[in-house]
Amino acid sequence: MIKLYQFPPAFELPNASSFCLKLETYLLMAKIPYESVYGMDMGKTPKGKMPYIVDGDKKIGDSGFVIDYLKQTYGDALDADLTPVDRAISLAMCRLIEDNLYWAMVHNRWMEPENWEKTKVALFSELPPILKSIVPGIAHKDTQKQLQAHGMGKHSSDEIYAIGVADITALSDFLADKSFFFGNEPTSLDAAAYGILANILWAPFDSPLRKKAQQLANIGAYCDRIRARYYADPR
Numbered sequence: 001m002i003k004l005y006q007f008p009p010a011f012e013l014p015n016a017s018s019f020c021l022k023l024e025t026y027l028l029m030a031k032i033p034y035e036s037v038y039g040m041d042m043g044k045t046p047k048g049k050m051p052y053i054v055d056g057d058k059k060i061g062d063s064g065f066v067i068d069y070l071k072q073t074y075g076d077a078l079d080a081d082l083t084p085v086d087r088a089i090s091l092a093m094c095r096l097i098e099d100n101l102y103w104a105m106v107h108n109r110w111m112e113p114e115n116w117e118k119t120k121v122a123l124f125s126e127l128p129p130i131l132k133s134i135v136p137g138i139a140h141k142d143t144q145k146q147l148q149a150h151g152m153g154k155h156s157s158d159e160i161y162a163i164g165v166a167d168i169t170a171l172s173d174f175l176a177d178k179s180f181f182f183g184n185e186p187t188s189l190d191a192a193a194y195g196i197l198a199n200i201l202w203a204p205f206d207s208p209l210r211k212k213a214q215q216l217a218n219i220g221a222y223c224d225r226i227r228a229r230y231y232a233d234p235r
């Protein structure tokens with residue numbers, strides 16, 4: 001059976017990492033059996049990031065490459081019927097979520113001082129005492145560097161939230177009154193969108209991002225719908 005390596009659950013979410021939640025949601029939506037292996041050992045990851053999977057003798061990192069592999073190996077249950085135009089939109093929306101909105105969420109969790117205190121407790125409190133005194137500081141500096149390298153970290157908080165709010169509004173406008181982004185059944189874009197929107201809505205961080213997601217009624221209803229359909233059984 002496929003082993004899905006991911007961070008342990010946090011903030012009462014199946015995963016506080018939007019990429020881990022995306023991949024688990026994809027596996028559930030595509031009905032591919034898997035077993036979660038929770039941990040924080042980045043040394044074993046193929047790309048220094050979570051999530052990754054091990055399937056037999058194959059170890060694959062990056063949620064996008066994992067989904068490509070799953071489609072090739074187990075069939076494309078979710079995206080097979082998308083038109084080329086749908087695929088182009090799906091890719092662009094996915095990039096909006098993962099290469100832009102994600103960094104606004106990271107800024108909110110890691111760079112706002114009171115949120116960093118919550119993030120630190122949620123992510124690192126299970127570490128043994130020696131590691132607990134070292135790892136959070138290193139992770140914080142590394143995240144700050146990543147935000148700078150991406151470019152999001154060069155903006156003020158107000159500017160970052162304005163960027164993120166525009167992304168959430170675009171997702172809401174595209175979703176409109178549909179059940180899922182491309183109609184009545186989910187596609188891989190829904191897995192990516194749920195990964196981040198559930199994290200923005202339900203992790204305990206007030207921000208203009210969460211406020212906007214709460215104001216847009218279709219976003220809350222969408223996340224509720226996916227949670228009820230795929231996460232009703234406690235796992």
Ligand SMILES: N[C@@H](CCC(=O)N[C@@H](CS)C(=O)NCC(=O)O)C(=O)O
Binds near residue numbers: 017020050063
């Ligand atoms: N492109 C990767 C991104 C994965 C990613 O950024 N994972 C974050 C958690 S949300 C991570 O492992 N961060 C740890 C680090 O950067 O040290 C994917 O799609 O899987």
